[in-house]
Amino acid sequence: MGSATYLFVVLIAAAIIASAIYALNWAIKTGQFRNIEKGATEIFDDEEPIGRPTDFFPTKRRKAKGK
């Protein structure tokens, strides 16, 4: 029972390591690291563009609106 269970634990660990190698390889192959600094702009789009803050304290936002 014991050694078979530990074999299982070792296999899981091996699978995790394999998945990390696979992920790294996949990332390189699909060009995730190409033109790398461009990735930083991924979370912005036309409606929430770079240069526009998106979060305010409720009342402060309202005040700004009222002006």
Next chain:
Amino acid sequence: MSSPDTSPAAVEPGAPEKTAERALLSAIDASTRGPVFLFLVTAVLWLLGGTVFALVASIKLHNPPFLAQQEWLSFGVIRTAHLNSMIFGWATNAGFAVTIWLMARLSRVRLQHLGILYVAGAVWNAGVALGIFGILRGDSTSVEWLEIPPYATPILFVAYALIGVWGVVNFRYRQRGHVYVTQWYLLAALFWFPWIYSAAQIMLIFVPARGTVQSLVNWWFAHNVLGLWFTPIGVGAIYYFIPKVLGRPIHSYYLSILGFWSLAFFYNWAGVHHLIGGPVPAWAISAGVVASLLMVIPVVVIGINHHMTMKGGFSQLRYSPTLRFMFFGGVNYTLVSLLGSAMAVRSFNEIVHFTHFTVAHAHHGLYAFFTMVMFGSIYYMMPRLTLREWPSAKLISVHFWFTAAGVTLYVVGLSIGGLVQGWEMIATTKGADGELALKVPLFMQVVRDTVPYLVSRSLSGMLITVGHIAFAVNFGWMMLRPRAIGATAPTLFHTPPAMPLEHRA
């Protein structure tokens, strides 16, 4: 829970494409609403419960007769209940909510297979509740960080596996080719936690390993819960929210990816430094110490990146609740990690090991860093999920200042207390033969000397409790108050046109 029609046409028939794009983001947010609410509400309830357990445990340390009549209120039980309700109840539920919301947003895809998440959320919370009940009954396994009795852990594992499967499925359906750094962190966390949890459960509870291997597995697990589960979620959230709130991209995307992969390689080894001086092979401990010091690389990389992204945008801290919490969490991530690396050095570890210093350090990591980041994320997510503004800005301020002051007092006070305790326990004296000998301390004297610091911890706990109540009231108020009339379309979070220019970062 019927979700309003948020398709682009519902926002405004014939709307320009720009509006449609923003409406897609709103539709994605709306699709995550049910599961995210489930995890958030349970997280807040566990937070309140865990806070009560914490206060009772803390007061007992300087006032032992406090609530000493009931077994289930004794220190060993209530402290364990506190730890587990915070780790698995509050922090993990909040982490799930943030992960789900971010994964959907970053994949640019409406949430699919909601059923899996509802089931997983219900099963997870049932498992945690059963576990805490078991601990209060006295069924704790007495293995640190794995105290939940064996009849509840399989339930937790099943719930977790469901969420992991959902994460992979969601990722497969993503609409964006590029994987943003936050997604790297979140996906990795979803893989890593079931691994460390199942391996530790098997080797410690179900088929216990022999002898000192148990302590190795125990600390490998306990440290990695923070390092491979909470840290990736917290750091990943910071990497999304700070740029998003400020409206400026990360300073160096290259560094952020470097930080991720170096964390992935080094953190796994670090936990063994908890066993310095213990009866385990010295090479294993040395490997742990080396890995702990290598962790300086990702930590410094992340710290530099956060700071450089914030640079020039500090005025925004006045306006954004999210940024305030994120900034506090990010700074403390750097501090707690560098301190952690220092604590792994043998000469420093000799002083602080087995003292209150370690307790302060654990709260520094899990509260000042992770919990504050979760609070910040919730402040950003909730208006976009409920389509309502937070009801009270004052309560947000109370929440921030009381928790920030509370946890600072906690960490500073208890760290000093830990140093005093550590120095007194290893003080040396010159014996009659002129040789240095360990000055055997009067144990009760050491205990008495730490009492003021234990009192400061209870005080800080009270401050934090006030903050939590303010947060819970604001949260409940937001969930329960009726929707404003006419709010049928998603609130679009445009910057108010009248916003003065200097407020733009």
